[in-house]
Structures are given as structure tokens and as C-alpha cells.
Amino acid sequence: IPFVSLPKTFQDAAIVTRELGYQYLWIDALCILQDDLQEWLREAPTMSSINSKSTCTIAAHSAKDDSEGFL
Secondary structure: OOHHHOOHHHHHHHHHHHHOOOOOOOOHHHHOOOOOHHHHHHHHHHHHHHHHOOOOOOOOOOOOOOOOOOO
């Protein structure tokens, strides 16, 4: 996905990931279809397993939505 096409909050997460020296970034909203109930029901139970294996978790609590950014 081209960086410039990402919403600002996702761009900020990518910047933080790079600055911390990490190569990979998992964004739930990009990896799980948000408006597909069946997808959510299938994938939601695996999220804790995925998140528990993370080295670093970024939570953009200050952003009201994905267009606002957090930096």
C-alpha cells in the first residue's frame, strides 16, 4: 500500500515503527475487513494471539479517527 494513500493515523504508526527500527507493522483495520461481520467473527478471536506476540504496541488513543493522526 503506498504510504501517501494511507490515512494520517496509519502514516503516523508507520513513521513510529520505522523510527523504532522495526520492519513490520500490523494494523487491524487494514488486515481485517471492518464492515464484514463474518470476517470479524472469524478473525476477532485470533487478535489476542496476534497482539500478545507483538514486540511493541501502538495505540493511537488521541486520534478521533484514522484521518486525524497522533503525532
